[in-house]
Amino acid sequence: MEQDFRHLDVQFYMDRRQNLRKTREQRRPIYDDVEMVKIRMAGDPKNVFHAPAHSGSAVRDPQTNLRLTYAELHPEPYAAFKRNEEWRGSGTPLDVAPFISKAKEAELHALNVFTLEQLAGLDGANLQRLGMGGRDLKDKATEYLDAAKGLSDASHLAAENETLKARLEKLEAMLLNDASNEHSSDSEPETTAAPTPFDDWDMDTIKAWIEDQGGRFDGRWSVERAREEAAKLNDRLAQEAA
Numbered sequence: 001m002e003q004d005f006r007h008l009d010v011q012f013y014m015d016r017r018q019n020l021r022k023t024r025e026q027r028r029p030i031y032d033d034v035e036m037v038k039i040r041m042a043g044d045p046k047n048v049f050h051a052p053a054h055s056g057s058a059v060r061d062p063q064t065n066l067r068l069t070y071a072e073l074h075p076e077p078y079a080a081f082k083r084n085e086e087w088r089g090s091g092t093p094l095d096v097a098p099f100i101s102k103a104k105e106a107e108l109h110a111l112n113v114f115t116l117e118q119l120a121g122l123d124g125a126n127l128q129r130l131g132m133g134g135r136d137l138k139d140k141a142t143e144y145l146d147a148a149k150g151l152s153d154a155s156h157l158a159a160e161n162e163t164l165k166a167r168l169e170k171l172e173a174m175l176l177n178d179a180s181n182e183h184s185s186d187s188e189p190e191t192t193a194a195p196t197p198f199d200d201w202d203m204d205t206i207k208a209w210i211e212d213q214g215g216r217f218d219g220r221w222s223v224e225r226a227r228e229e230a231a232k233l234n235d236r237l238a239q240e241a242a
Contacts, residue, residue: 006091007121009040009112010074012053012081035081037070042118043111043126053078091115092145099140116141169213174238196231206230213237 015036022030035053051057056067071078077087092115094105111129113119120141127134176197198206206226210217215233217226 005074006115006117007042009042009088009114010077011038011087012036012071012074012078013038017052035071037074039070040112041126042113043122043129045111088114091117092148094119097141097144099137099144104137116145120145170237170241173213173234174241177234177238196227197234198227198230201227201230 013036015034016031017034019030019032037049037051037053039049039051041047051070053071054069057070057073059068059073060066061068080087094100094108094114094116097116100108108114108119108130111126113122120138122130122134122138127138130137179197198209201209203223203226206223207217210226210230210233213233215229217229221229
């Protein structure tokens with residue numbers, strides 16, 4: 001199961017640690033550069049945890065049952081550290097919310113709160129540290145995130161509807177083409193051109209259909225030429241969809 005660490009501020013940094021074995025061997029202080037992790041909980045600036053980045057955490061790999069290192073447990077902030085970039089979580093930054101002033105943003109940063117998700121997740125003593133109005137700020141953050149999720153869901157649904165509409169249009173074109181081919185196979189060969197679904201369409205309708213399918217319409221075409229080009233495009237779309 002994927003862990004949710006949005007309530008944590010995780011930072012990796014370089015530190016030096018004394019190498020006791022080399023110190024004893026060379027009888028002088030010997031130090032090594034060590035990658036470290038600093039973990040703070042949102043809303044609790046006094047509770048800070050430090051450990052070597054590649055030491056074992058309390059979380060085990062579900063497949064191997066081996067303890068994951070902190071670098072493995074928090075790959076995104078570790079990757080940012082290796083790129084020499086500051087990591088402030090993968091949530092929604094505080095400064096996008098219109099109800100959070102610059103001064104309030106600075107206060108929240110001092111409490112290790114850097115995203116709206118962290119603010120919305122505060123509770124108990126960590127929420128009380130926000131002082132007067134803290135509960136209202138938490139509720140506004142929750143409402144903002146819920147509204148943003150609703151907009152995202154609506155956009156996703158609209159995109160799915162457009163995709164479905166395009167598929168139905170292609171299917172309709174294929175059915176029209178199949179019906180035309182069946183009619184042609186049942187009739188006697190004629191010297192005239194085979195009928196198409198566009199034989200009774202006027203120029204404006206054909207133009208709109210060709211452009212809707214992504215084709216190019218030439219205004220110099222006659223209506224007969226336009227019908228022929230529409231039929232060619234219809235056949236090509238049917239072959240691509242097959």
